[in-house]
Amino acid sequence: MARLHHVKRTGRPIPLAIVFLVTFLIHGPLLLMKLPLKSYDTNFHIFFASHYAHHWFDPWNPKWYAGFSQMTYPPLPQQWIALLSHVISLDMAYMLVQLVAILLLALGAYRFAALWVDRRAATYAALASVLLGSEAFLVYSAGQLSTTFAAPLYLNALPYLYEWLRRNNWRSLLKGSALAVAAAAAHHATLLFGSVLFAIPVIALAFRDVREDTQRSETGVVFRTLFVVILVGITIAVVLLPFWIALISYPVTQTPIPHPSRANYILSPQWGLNYFLVPYGALVFAFPFILFRGSSMSRLRPLLLGFWVAFLLGLGGTTPVAGLLLGRAFEVLTMERFTYWATLLALPFVGLLAKELIDRYQWRAATVLVLAAGLTCSLAVAWASYRPADAEDFKVDTVAAWLNRDGHDRYRYVTLGFGNKISRLAVLTDAGSVDGEWNSGRMLPELTEHGAGALTSSKYFGKAGLDALIAMLQHADRYGLKWVFVKDPFYEPLLVFSGWRRVDDLEERTITIWAKDDVPPASPISSLREPPQWQGLLWGILPMASCLLAMLLVLIPDRRWVEHEVIDHSPPEENLALGRLIS
Amino acid sequence: MKGRLLAFSLAIATVALVVVGTLWGNQSAISVSDAKARLMASSRSPQDAVTNLALAIGRKDWKAAYASLANKGEFSQSEFIHDVAGNYGSLRTYAALDGFDVKPVHASADEAQVRCKLRWAAVVGNFQDVRDLRVVRTGDRWQVVWPIVREPKVPPQVIPVNYLRWDVIYRGPGDDWGAQDVESPHVRIVAMHPVDRGGGVAVMGELLNEDIVPAFVTVKATLLGSKGAAIASGDSSDKISHVLLPKQVSPFRIDFPGIRLSQVDSVRMQPFATLVSASADPVVEIESQKLNPVPEASLTGELVNQSGQVVNIAHVIGTFYDNRGQIIWVGDDYPTRALLPQEPVPFLISLPADVSSKVGSFRAVVSTYSLSRFQ
Numbered sequence: 020m021a022r023l024h025h026v027k028r029t030g031r032p033i034p035l036a037i038v039f040l041v042t043f044l045i046h047g048p049l050l051l052m053k054l055p056l057k058s059y060d061t062n063f064h065i066f067f068a069s070h071y072a073h074h075w076f077d078p079w080n081p082k083w084y085a086g087f088s089q090m091t092y093p094p095l096p097q098q099w100i101a102l103l104s105h106v107i108s109l110d111m112a113y114m115l116v117q118l119v120a121i122l123l124l125a126l127g128a129y130r131f132a133a134l135w136v137d138r139r140a141a142t143y144a145a146l147a148s149v150l151l152g153s154e155a156f157l158v159y160s161a162g163q164l165s166t167t168f169a170a171p172l173y174l175n176a177l178p179y180l181y182e183w184l185r186r187n188n189w190r191s192l193l194k195g196s197a198l199a200v201a202a203a204a205a206h207h208a209t210l211l212f213g214s215v216l217f218a219i220p221v222i223a224l225a226f227r228d229v230r231e232d233t234q235r236s237e238t239g240v241v242f243r244t245l246f247v248v249i250l251v252g253i254t255i256a257v258v259l260l261p262f263w264i265a266l267i268s269y270p271v272t273q274t275p276i277p278h279p280s281r282a283n284y285i286l287s288p289q290w291g292l293n294y295f296l297v298p299y300g301a302l303v304f305a306f307p308f309i310l311f312r313g314s315s316m317s318r319l320r321p322l323l324l325g326f327w328v329a330f331l332l333g334l335g336g337t338t339p340v341a342g343l344l345l346g347r348a349f350e351v352l353t354m355e356r357f358t359y360w361a362t363l364l365a366l367p368f369v370g371l372l373a374k375e376l377i378d379r380y381q382w383r384a385a386t387v388l389v390l391a392a393g394l395t396c397s398l399a400v401a402w403a404s405y406r407p408a409d410a411e412d413f414k415v416d417t418v419a420a421w422l423n424r425d426g427h428d429r430y431r432y433v434t435l436g437f438g439n440k441i442s443r444l445a446v447l448t449d450a451g452s453v454d455g456e457w458n459s460g461r462m463l464p465e466l467t468e469h470g471a472g473a474l475t476s477s478k479y480f481g482k483a484g485l486d487a488l489i490a491m492l493q494h495a496d497r498y499g500l501k502w503v504f505v506k507d508p509f510y511e512p513l514l515v516f517s518g519w520r521r522v523d524d525l526e527e528r529t530i531t532i533w534a535k536d537d538v539p540p541a542s543p544i545s546s547l548r549e550p551p552q553w554q555g556l557l558w559g560i561l562p563m564a565s566c567l568l569a570m571l572l573v574l575i576p577d578r579r580w581v582e583h584e585v586i587d588h589s590p591p592e593e594n595l596a597l598g599r600l601i602s
Numbered sequence: 603m604k605g606r607l608l609a610f611s612l613a614i615a616t617v618a619l620v621v622v623g624t625l626w627g628n629q630s631a632i633s634v635s636d637a638k639a640r641l642m643a644s645s646r647s648p649q650d651a652v653t654n655l656a657l658a659i660g661r662k663d664w665k666a667a668y669a670s671l672a673n674k675g676e677f678s679q680s681e682f683i684h685d686v687a688g689n690y691g692s693l694r695t696y697a698a699l700d701g702f703d704v705k706p707v708h709a710s711a712d713e714a715q716v717r718c719k720l721r722w723a724a725v726v727g728n729f730q731d732v733r734d735l736r737v738v739r740t741g742d743r744w745q746v747v748w749p750i751v752r753e754p755k756v757p758p759q760v761i762p763v764n765y766l767r768w769d770v771i772y773r774g775p776g777d778d779w780g781a782q783d784v785e786s787p788h789v790r791i792v793a794m795h796p797v798d799r800g801g802g803v804a805v806m807g808e809l810l811n812e813d814i815v816p817a818f819v820t821v822k823a824t825l826l827g828s829k830g831a832a833i834a835s836g837d838s839s840d841k842i843s844h845v846l847l848p849k850q851v852s853p854f855r856i857d858f859p860g861i862r863l864s865q866v867d868s869v870r871m872q873p874f875a876t877l878v879s880a881s882a883d884p885v886v887e888i889e890s891q892k893l894n895p896v897p898e899a900s901l902t903g904e905l906v907n908q909s910g911q912v913v914n915i916a917h918v919i920g921t922f923y924d925n926r927g928q929i930i931w932v933g934d935d936y937p938t939r940a941l942l943p944q945e946p947v948p949f950l951i952s953l954p955a956d957v958s959s960k961v962g963s964f965r966a967v968v969s970t971y972s973l974s975r976f977q
Contacts, residue, residue: 339619518820
């Protein structure tokens with residue numbers, strides 16, 4: 020204990036400009052290399068963006084599922100890509116939007132952490148966010164643009180909302196609300212689940228701080244909380260009105276599709292590695308500190324509890340919590356996003372830990388921390404290569420060219436063994452498919468009744484996947500489905516015995532083309548889900564407008580709060596021994 | 603003190619939740635191969651031993667599965683894999699374990715018999731593998747005695763092949779797919795019979811290739827209501843032999859689930875034929891055909907590949923007629939083993955119980971899939 024009294028506290032905050040520079044240096048080259056294109060969902064977002072680029076006000080996309088509505092997915096990041104694609108390519112537009120999201124995360128992590136810890140620790144938290152394993156995992160392996168775009172917006176919104184709750188600052192109310200609405204326009208799951216996990220600790224903090232502030236009353240905080248919830252709720256309801264209409268009219272009732280993020284990570288350790296160790300990385304060593312420091316300081320307790328709940332949910336089926344708390348949503352959502360949110364909630368603790376370690380061990384601690392964070396980020400980035408979304412990388416340009424010539428695009432097609440290349444193919448071809456990668460948007464009964472994902476990966480869904488594929492092939496006439504592109508010979512016996520004929524091959528015979536005789540040309544499938552024109556107008560205007568408004572409002576200078584300081588976050592002396600657990 | 607209490611509470615709660623989730627976990631919401639993942643039991647009962655074996659097979663953890671067997675000294679690991687998961691590109695190699703049931707048959711202190719029903723999802727449909735397993739006690743644990751079915755070894759030999767082949771010369775590279783300058787082969791539906799079956803309508807019949815060239819055929823049927831409006835349409839999918847050599851006949855069946863025959867006024871049939879290259883090879887003979895009565899109503903027999911090439915997957919379609927010669931059922935089966943030259947492979951076409959008693963005669967045809975043809 021004696022040593023602790025001699026700890027020097029001479030460190031200074033890292034300038035945010037340095038944090039942004041580090042972000043550029045680390046993620047800039049990776050994005051310029053277009054690394055996310057290997058991920059699971061990147062091409063899906065680019066496909067959506069491609070549609071917006073050509074049909075901004077018409078969210079009905081005929082290229083997948085014989086027609087589906089893109090209003091089933093909030094559009095903001097994809098619309099930004101669409102806008103930028105008129106200046107740079109779609110791919111580079113995606114990378115640029117993703118880079119902005121990472122930069123916003125650094126800023127948001129700093130602002131959010133500054134609510135809980137002092138400015139210096141907050142800058143460490145911001146720096147940690149740049150090297151966060153879960154961020155790198157989502158960006159380079161999962162390709163979850165919308166999740167990584169929405170969360171930073173919420174993190175940036177919450178400090179404003181805290182100011183509103185605590186100090187009745189109308190300017191902050193406007194800014195925070197606008198940012199929260201923009202975040203909702205970016206991602207629905209983050210709105211419905213993530214925002215709650217972030218907001219409740221901040222509201223609890225505001226109550227706590229107001230309680231300590233003799234000049235203000237808790238009743239005011241109650242009213243201001245209700246006011247902001249109603250205001251933001253109504254605004255989100257309006258901005259995403261077509262989304263809510265689609266969701267209420269056609270709730271997701273299809274048979275749940277299995278996903279390994281819902282596994283028990285102990286019984287299925289391969290998924291534990293993928294969804295726990297890689298996203299958390301060296302952060303697991305900070306768990307004892309988070310637990311004991313978060314418990315010992317009353318100010319940090321709401322944050323600890325928020326982290327704990329997100330942590331448990333992120334464990335998927337390892338505990339019964341996710342199934343109990345999320346109910347039916349557990350069978351629809353993927354759980355890695357909860358791990359991501361848990362790591363974001365852990366960032367203030369990480370900043371605090373880094374500050375204390377550096378105070379105590381100076382450069383030695385800094386070296387170890389940078390190494391640990393660097394290795395965590397490296398592992399998560401490299402994971403996309405060790406466990407790629409597609410085992411095989413191949414071009415689909417020749418397939419698209421084949422479909423686009425000689426009137427082949429008068430018929431629909433399906434691919435087998437193409438993995439997430441089906442999104443890339445859909446961008447390149449004019450032909451429509453009965454398959455797709457946006458499961459919540461599909462309506463064809465052959466796809467919704469069996470509990471399998473994309474037809475192109477049918478075999479990975481066992482009986483459900485093969486049943487769906489067989490049902491679709493049997494109904495080829497109904498959908499004008501004439502072409503099957505086969506990359507995986509596994510499916511050939513099915514095609515041979517069910518009346519499909521091999522008619523051509525591409526890419527040195529690694530892709531074969533099968534046809535069915537006498538299938539009528541594809542005709543539009545009338546769907547009740549096709550949105551009316553006014554909804555397309557709203558969809559094209561309001562989400563982007565909400566984002567532009569947030570950007571304008573954020574430019575208004577803040578009032579300086581002289582007293583804003585999060586005092587000394589060192590724990591009471593009696594708890595220091597616990598803090599030593601990690602040192 | 604309050605803080606420490608909270609910390610320990612959260613830590614203990616987390617551990618407790620993980621224990622609960624692990625011991626009583628529900629893995630139904632994850633990937634198929636791991637859907638039954640659970641902590642491996644210690645094989646303290648015959649059922650546990652069989653369950654562990656089935657789990658290892660489901661995970662394709664062949665090393666663990668093989669190691670758990672009591673009679674592993676009698677065969678190699680690769681022989682075990684070929685028995686369970688197939689070889690020679692057979693249907694089993696295109697299948698994954700979708701589930702299993704374990705049922706004890708009888709047990710004594712040192713030995714038990716357990717019925718293990720393995721449900722496989724294959725690319726052309728599903729099949730079951732039922733094995734009665736002997737389980738023996740070895741010390742304090744139980745081990746499965748695997749009833750190995752060894753692959754036949756084909757002796758070195760020369761098989762003379764003499765068969766007809768039809769080649770088609772298309773217009774040339776770059777021509778549109780399927781564009782042909784010749785007339786389509788002439789095919790004709792020689793029998794058609796719609797019946798109510800299993801909560802739907804089944805349209806069965808036979809298609810004849812009347813031409814002197816081979817034809818790639820399919821049959822479509824449209825059910826029409828009383829005012830001539832189409833109620834439903836469908837095609838023969840895999841319930842037909844798609845390649846017909848000259849003068850060959852194939853049965854077909856088209857199912858319309860959820861429709862009653864009383865709703866149907868007429869049926870519009872549309873046979874389609876396209877000229878294709880074809881050969882009579884491989885010749886597959888059907889031997890030892892036998893009609894089995896209820897309760898196991900079925901047609902059984904053996905397929906013998908007369909050619910020198912391996913047939914990876916065979917498809918047997920049986921046509922069943924009543925005493926008046928009218929088609930009363932069309933059924934099919936995919937044997938799960940590859941057809942090696944001259945080696946008989948059994949097949950079994952199930953029959954509905956009510957149909958089996960009316961069967962006066964039957965006929966079976968075979969179509970095949972060989973990997974070499976598509977490489």
